[in-house]
Amino acid sequence: MITEQGVKDLLNTGGYIADDAIATAVFLAIRMEKPILIEGPPGVGKTGLAKALSAALDFPLVRLQCYEGIDEGKALYDWEYGKQLLYTQLLRTQLDTYLSVSADLREAVERLSAEESLFFSKNFLVQRPILRSFLSEKRSLLLIDEIDRSDDEFEALLLECLSDFQVSIPELGVIEAEKKPLTILTSNGTRMISDALRRRCLYLYIGYPELEREVAIVRAKFPDICEDLARQMVDFLRKARELNLRKPPSVSETLDWAQVLSILNATQLTPAVVANTVGVIAKHQTDLQKVTELAMQELSVPWNG
Amino acid sequence: MERIIARFVAALRESGIRVSPGESLDAVQALSLAGMEKRSLSRQLLRLTLVKNVNDMPLFDEVFTRFFSRFQPDVSDIDISDLMNAAIISMEGEFNYLNQQQGDDHDEPGPLIKLDSDINPEDLQELKSLTEIDPDESDGKEIVVQMKGYRGKAKAPRPMRRYVQNPLTIELNKSTGTDRGITFSPEEQAAMQDVVSRMMLRLRKDMRRMKNNQNRGKLHVIKTIQKNYRHDMVPFQVALRRKRREKPRLVVLCDVSFSVSHASRFMLLLLHTLHNQHLDVRSFIFNREVAEITEMLINMPVNDLMQAIDKGDIVDLDENSSFGQVFLAFKKRYLENLRGRPAFIILGDARNNYDEANDWVLDEIREKARYMLWLTPEERDTWKRGDCLIETYGSYCDKVEVVKTVDDLSLVVEELLRDIYADQAEPIDRKRLREAREAETYDYQDYYTRGTGGGGEPAFDPSGRSRW
Numbered sequence: 051m052i053t054e055q056g057v058k059d060l061l062n063t064g065g066y067i068a069d070d071a072i073a074t075a076v077f078l079a080i081r082m083e084k085p086i087l088i089e090g091p092p093g094v095g096k097t098g099l100a101k102a103l104s105a106a107l108d109f110p111l112v113r114l115q116c117y118e119g120i121d122e123g124k125a126l127y128d129w130e131y132g133k134q135l136l137y138t139q140l141l142r143t144q145l146d147t148y149l150s151v152s153a154d155l156r157e158a159v160e161r162l163s164a165e166e167s168l169f170f171s172k173n174f175l176v177q178r179p180i181l182r183s184f185l186s187e188k189r190s191l192l193l194i195d196e197i198d199r200s201d202d203e204f205e206a207l208l209l210e211c212l213s214d215f216q217v218s219i220p221e222l223g224v225i226e227a228e229k230k231p232l233t234i235l236t237s238n239g240t241r242m243i244s245d246a247l248r249r250r251c252l253y254l255y256i257g258y259p260e261l262e263r264e265v266a267i268v269r270a271k272f273p274d275i276c277e278d279l280a281r282q283m284v285d286f287l288r289k290a291r292e293l294n295l296r297k298p299p300s301v302s303e304t305l306d307w308a309q310v311l312s313i314l315n316a317t318q319l320t321p322a323v324v325a326n327t328v329g330v331i332a333k334h335q336t337d338l339q340k341v342t343e344l345a346m347q348e349l350s351v352p353w354n355g
Numbered sequence: 356m357e358r359i360i361a362r363f364v365a366a367l368r369e370s371g372i373r374v375s376p377g378e379s380l381d382a383v384q385a386l387s388l389a390g391m392e393k394r395s396l397s398r399q400l401l402r403l404t405l406v407k408n409v410n411d412m413p414l415f416d417e418v419f420t421r422f423f424s425r426f427q428p429d430v431s432d433i434d435i436s437d438l439m440n441a442a443i444i445s446m447e448g449e450f451n452y453l454n455q456q457q458g459d460d461h462d463e464p465g466p467l468i469k470l471d472s473d474i475n476p477e478d479l480q481e482l483k484s485l486t487e488i489d490p491d492e493s494d495g496k497e498i499v500v501q502m503k504g505y506r507g508k509a510k511a512p513r514p515m516r517r518y519v520q521n522p523l524t525i526e527l528n529k530s531t532g533t534d535r536g537i538t539f540s541p542e543e544q545a546a547m548q549d550v551v552s553r554m555m556l557r558l559r560k561d562m563r564r565m566k567n568n569q570n571r572g573k574l575h576v577i578k579t580i581q582k583n584y585r586h587d588m589v590p591f592q593v594a595l596r597r598k599r600r601e602k603p604r605l606v607v608l609c610d611v612s613f614s615v616s617h618a619s620r621f622m623l624l625l626l627h628t629l630h631n632q633h634l635d636v637r638s639f640i641f642n643r644e645v646a647e648i649t650e651m652l653i654n655m656p657v658n659d660l661m662q663a664i665d666k667g668d669i670v671d672l673d674e675n676s677s678f679g680q681v682f683l684a685f686k687k688r689y690l691e692n693l694r695g696r697p698a699f700i701i702l703g704d705a706r707n708n709y710d711e712a713n714d715w716v717l718d719e720i721r722e723k724a725r726y727m728l729w730l731t732p733e734e735r736d737t738w739k740r741g742d743c744l745i746e747t748y749g750s751y752c753d754k755v756e757v758v759k760t761v762d763d764l765s766l767v768v769e770e771l772l773r774d775i776y777a778d779q780a781e782p783i784d785r786k787r788l789r790e791a792r793e794a795e796t797y798d799y800q801d802y803y804t805r806g807t808g809g810g811g812e813p814a815f816d817p818s819g820r821s822r823w
Contacts (some may be wrong), residue, residue, distance in 0.1 A: 054389060054396070074389070074399045081388045082381065089409060131577050135588075239409075240691055248407035249375050255409050296719065336715060 052080060066095070066102035067259075067266045075254040076103060085212050085233035087197075087243065087251035093300030094256045096236040100193040109191040109232060112183035116200040122207055126217050128176045134169055170221035181217050184227035192231040198241040205247050213250045258291060264304060272308045282319050283307060286348060287331065293340050299331040306330045321345045356391075357383055364405065366422050372411045378404055394423075543624070550765045572596035604635040604695050605772075606724075608685070610703030611664055612642045612676035618732035620661060621761050622702045625768065627657045637697070639689070640664060641681040643674035647689065678705060678744065679713035686716045690723065698726040698771060701752075704733050705745035712744055717751040727752040728771055732759060 054070075054077035061068045061076075068076070076099075079086045088096045104111035114125055145162075152158040177185060183192040197205070211217060215227035235251060237243055259267065261284055268280040275283075284304065291298045299307075307330045316323050324345035332341045364379045381404040391397050398419055406415045578594035586592075607626055611619050619640075626638050630652045637649045646669050651660055663669055699720060721727055729752040731738075731745055738745050749755040758764045 070395065071399050071403075074396065075403050077389065078385050078400065078403060082384055084381070087407075131580055135580070241694065242692065245373070245407070249377060251407075252381075252403045253407040254403060255412065 052077065060106045061099075061102055062270075064102045064106035065270050066099060066106075067263055067270055068099075069259070069263055071254065072099065072256065075252055078252055079232060079234075080107075082252075083215075083230045085235055085251045086254050087235045087237065087248060088254045088256055089237045089239050090256035091258070091298070091300060092238050093302035094258060095301055096256055097193065097195055099256075100191060100234045100236075103232070103234075104191040104193075107191070107232070109189055110186060111191050111193060112179050112186070112231070113193045113195060114179040115195045116197050116204070118199055118201060120200050120204050123178070125178050125180050125204070125207070126211070127178055127181045127219060129170075129221075130174045130176050134174050137169070137174075172222070175219075175222075180211055181225070183231040184211075184215060184217060184225070186229065186231070189229040190231045192233045194233070194235045196238060197235045197247075198237040198239060198243060202244065205244055209246055209250065212247070258288075259301065261285065261288065264288075264301065267301060268304060268308045271305055272312050275308055275312050276317065279311065279317060279319070280308070283311070286319060286324075286345070289348060290331065290341055290344055293344060295332065295337045295340060296334040297332070297337060303331045319345075319349050321349050324349065356386060360386070363401070363418075363422055366418055367405060367415065370414055370418050372406065372414060372418075374405050378407075381405075546761070550761060604697035605629075605637070606693060606697045606699050607636060607638045608645070608681075608699070608701045608703075609638065609640050610642070610676060610678075611640045611670065612672065614676070614706060615702070615704050615732050618730075618758065618764075619702060621764055622730075623652075623661065623664075624657060625761075625764055627652050627660075629768075635697075637693070639685065640670055641685075642670045642672055642676045643680060644670050645681045645684050645688070646670050675708040675710075676703075676706070677710040678703065678707045678748070679711040682713050682716035682720070686719060690720065693723055696723065696725040698728070698774075699724045700728045700730060700768070700771070701748075702730045702758075704731055704743065705729075705748050706742050707744045709742050712747055714744075714747050714751065717748060721751055726771065726774060727754075728767070729755045730758045730764070730767065731755065733757070 054073045057077045057080075058068050058070075058073035061073070075086050078084070088099065090096055100113075101111065103109070149158045149161060152161050175181075180192065180194075183190040194208070197208075212233060215230045217225045219225060235247075258264075261281075264284045264287075265277070265280050268275060268284065269277065272280075287299050287304055287307075307327065310327050310330050311323070314323075314327070321342075325342055328338050328341050328345075332338045360379055360383050364374050364382075367374050382401055385400045385404050386397065389396060389400055398416075401419065402412065402415055406412055573596050575594045575596045579590055579592070580588065582592045582594050583590050607622070609619050609622050609626070611623075623638075623640075626636060629636055630638075630649075637647065638652055639645050639647050648660070648664075648669065651663075651669075655663075665672070667673060717727075729745070729749055733743070733745075734757060737743070745755065756763075756767050758767055
């Protein structure tokens with residue numbers, strides 16, 4: 051029996067520092083067997099959560115990256131036409147003998163159509179990510195990444211899969227999931243996701259973390275960065291996020307920066323350190339300037355927090 | 356428990372968050388799974404299952420606090436006067452909120468339910484008198500009902516949304532704003548319809564020329580094999596991949612301040628007419644604030660819309676226009692969810708009233724846009740005078756054009772649409788198109804100088820046909 055505190059601890063040991071909302075959402079998703087739709091700015095750990103969960107719970111990760119124009123042939127299943135062709139060619143002689151016992155043409159056709167299902171069987175079905183995760187022997191984690199990049203049609207296609215965990219294949223009928231996968235959908239909010247899809251999911255918004263949690267995240271990933279530096283870094287980045295930048299630094303930038311600073315053996319942030327490493331946190335030319343200016347303002351006096 | 360949840364869901368719906376029965380079932384299930392000992396946990400559970408949109412979250416928190424505060428057992432040991440003060444303060448907060456939301460939920464008792472029954476009746480009277488002031492007398496119950504329907508939908512409520520449903524509601528608040536009375540006569544509308552439909556006709560001719568080629572892509576191997584099963588795999592019939600055919604998308608930002616009203620009204624009329632042709636246009640108007648009017652253009656009679664705009668119901672017209680602020684607001688609210696590299700048209704005089712220019716936003720818009728066009732009603736020689744920023748802004752645009760008449764306007768827009776189509780065409784088509792257009796140039800000129808009356812298509816198109 052798993053509790054939400056259990057989920058939190060599990061994630062923590064896996065190196066993902068979750069807050070209460072995230073832990074509760076994951077707990078509910080596991081118990082209620084419902085997908086979670088995660089929204090939030092890029093780089094706050096939406097995909098990271100799925101990866102951490104898959105490692106912590108030992109669910110194999112099945113990932114489906116969405117893009118404009120993705121369709122069922124890429125997401126659910128496809129027929130393996132080449133293989134079907136090859137089999138008909140190879141089985142030609144066998145078919146001849148099999149059909150030669152029949153008295154007339156009518157009987158031969160009947161005999162053949164009785165075996166029709168052979169050619170539309172699971173043998174010739176290519177499993178794409180969603181079907182693969184449904185049919186996996188172990189309970190898996192299905193990550194549908196950046197759903198907002200796909201088209202509306204694809205979203206509609208997902209509805210059946212997500213609410214009933216089944217895939218309808220016209221030639222085979224309905225295939226139900228053996229073990230309902232833990233499903234995570236992520237979206238960066240570049241497009242409104244339809245209400246129908248939202249209704250079928252739990253909704254979790256991950257924003258930028260609070261100071262304490264972000265410090266904890268840095269410390270968990272890079273233990274050799276001292277508490278003071280981590281705090282100073284996070285504090286600085288939080289100020290940078292309010293600067294109206296084109297691409298505000300996210301948690302992933304925090305972690306990159308922490309890595310850079312630990313490689314450089316920095317112990318304290320100074321304008322010079324920031325100026326040397328600014329490319330890690332700011333990704334546009336105008337942003338570079340703004341961040342460097344912020345560093346001049348904030349960090350010229352020695353820090354004592 | 357089910358009953359409490361049902362009542363809570365009802366309260367959420369009342370304040371405009373849309374909750375489906377399935378979601379409330381989820382909430383019950385979630386609560387029974389995780390227990391209800393901790394208030395913060397229950398809040399999270401309910402939020403996870405009932406709220407499906409970031410914008411609704413603050414509202415949810417508010418409703419949650421209000422709804423579940425009455426079950427708090429420790430009311431007795433709080434000083435009543437403190438409670439009163441708190442109630443009055445929150446009531447005032449509520450009142451301000453009411454003012455902003457244009458009478459959204461003023462028939463709700465609000466935080467009054469926090470109070471125990473033993474406060475003295477005079478205080479209660481005082482409190483009640485606060486709620487009785489209607490923030491906007493002219494918006495009756497009708498609008499409240501309509502607003503409720505819209506609050507919970509996918510996007511945050513936009514003040515003009517309510518007109519979409521029923522243009523009659525405009526009649527209800529005639530009292531506000533000054534009436535400048537810009538409307539279109541039926542002749543003007545008909546003339547515009549005429550200009551646009553002829554423009555579309557010409558465009559369609561171009562489109563047809565490239566349509567066939569545009570549709571075709573590479574060989575679709577699987578479909579070809581499938582198609583030729585019956586021919587023993589000899590590919591008699593070839594299946595080609597279809598290319599995604601993009602509709603030309605257009606985003607129009609139109610200044611509606613006094614200084615350009617004579618031009619913007621024709622732009623709006625043109626937009627209205629374009630909307631009825633099958634084009635993907637998103638339209639925004641701005642003065643100091645920016646608002647999307649796409650749906651209103653589709654659903655409302657154009658004169659009603661003009662009146663609404665002139666009265667300042669959609670964007671406030673009493674302020675000075677500020678392009679800088681508008682661009683910033685546009686970037687924040689809309690830029691992210693524009694799809695498919697649209698062409699931008701900005702109509703305005705670029706007179707920023709000495710506000711911050713924020714021209715860097717245009718640089719970002721540029722990255723998203725296929726093409727940027729700035730239309731100004733001012734002559735070139737006045738561009739350098741006063742607070743005109745057109746040279747700054749214009750440097751980000753592909754083209755800056757002066758438009759003074761309807762014909763100028765339609766000519767410019769037609770040119771733009773043509774460019775968009777040509778952009779998507781194969782190089783060979785592009786060449787053919789250009790040749791065809793050069794051959795026809797004279798006809799078009801003639802066409803426009805003849806004005807809007809009568810006039811038909813140039814009858815014969817030798818350049819297009821001689822090739823076939």
